[in-house]
Amino acid sequence: MADVERIPEMPLDxxxxxxxxxxxxxxxxxxxxxxxxxxxxxxxNDFYLGLDELALIKxxxxxxxxxxxKVIVILNIGGVIETASWKNNVDAILLAWQPGQxxxxxxxxxxxxxxxxxxxxxxxxxxxxxxxxxxxx
Numbered sequence: 001m002a003d004v005e006r007i008p009e010m011p012l013d014x015x016x017x018x019x020x021x022x023x024x025x026x027x028x029x030x031x032x033x034x035x036x037x038x039x040x041x042x043x044x045n046d047f048y049l050g051l052d053e054l055a056l057i058k059x060x061x062x063x064x065x066x067x068x069x070k071v072i073v074i075l076n077i078g079g080v081i082e083t084a085s086w087k088n089n090v091d092a093i094l095l096a097w098q099p100g101q102x103x104x105x106x107x108x109x110x111x112x113x114x115x116x117x118x119x120x121x122x123x124x125x126x127x128x129x130x131x132x133x134x135x136x137x
Contacts, residue, residue, distance in 0.1 A: 005045070006033075006045045006046065006050060008050065008052045009050070009052040009053055009056050011052070012056065012059070012060075014059060014063070017059050017060055017063045018063045018066075020063075021060075021063040021064045021066065021067045021069060022067060024064075024069070025069065026064075026069055026070050026071070026072065027060050027061075027064045027069065027070070027071040027072070028071075028072050028073075028074060028111075029056060029057060029060060029071065029072070029073045029074070029090075030073075030074045030075075030076055031049065031053060031073060031074070031075050031076065031077065031081070032076045032077070033046060033076070033077040033078060033079070033081060034078070035077070035078025035079055035098065036078075041079060043129050046081070047080070047081055047082055047129050048081075048082050048129070049081065049082065049085075049086065054085075054086060057071075057073065057086050057089055057090065058086075058089060061089040061090055070091040070092070071089070071090045071091050071092075072090065072091060072092045072093070072094060072111070073090050073092070073093045073094070074093075074094045074096055074107060075093060075094065075095045075096060075097075076096050076097070076098060076099070076103070077095070077097065077098065078097065078098050080123060080124075080125045080126065081125070082125075082126070082127070082128070082129070083125055084127040084128075094107065094110060094111070095121065
């Protein structure tokens with residue numbers, strides 16, 4: 001098993017976030033998880049977002065909502081993660097999966113309304129890790 005740790009989010013000063021909320025039309029936060037056959041997923045900082053990611057969502061959402069602006073989270077992930085604890089802080093969640101080299105263009109097409117994928121999730125996102133049937137293995 002490879003020893004893989006998630007790279008922490010760069011801490012952003014609240015004054016910078018507030019300034020960006022004033023000058024930007026919308027906030028887009030990307031949450032990324034790697035996947036592969038080399039290692040098993042972990043619960044902390046993988047299925048559950050890290051404290052740094054939760055703080056980023058909370059702080060950006062507070063600043064942008066204070067300016068009556070929207071916040072979108074794009075999930076660039078290969079498997080389910082917990083969303084129940086933070087999903088009400090943002091205005092939209094776009095599940096891009098791991099779209100590859102042209103993913104930016106695809107996501108832009110969805111966000112701009114050029115396409116409407118109208119997709120249904122092929123899996124259930126459990127509210128808690130222990131709600132998943134395989135959590136005890």
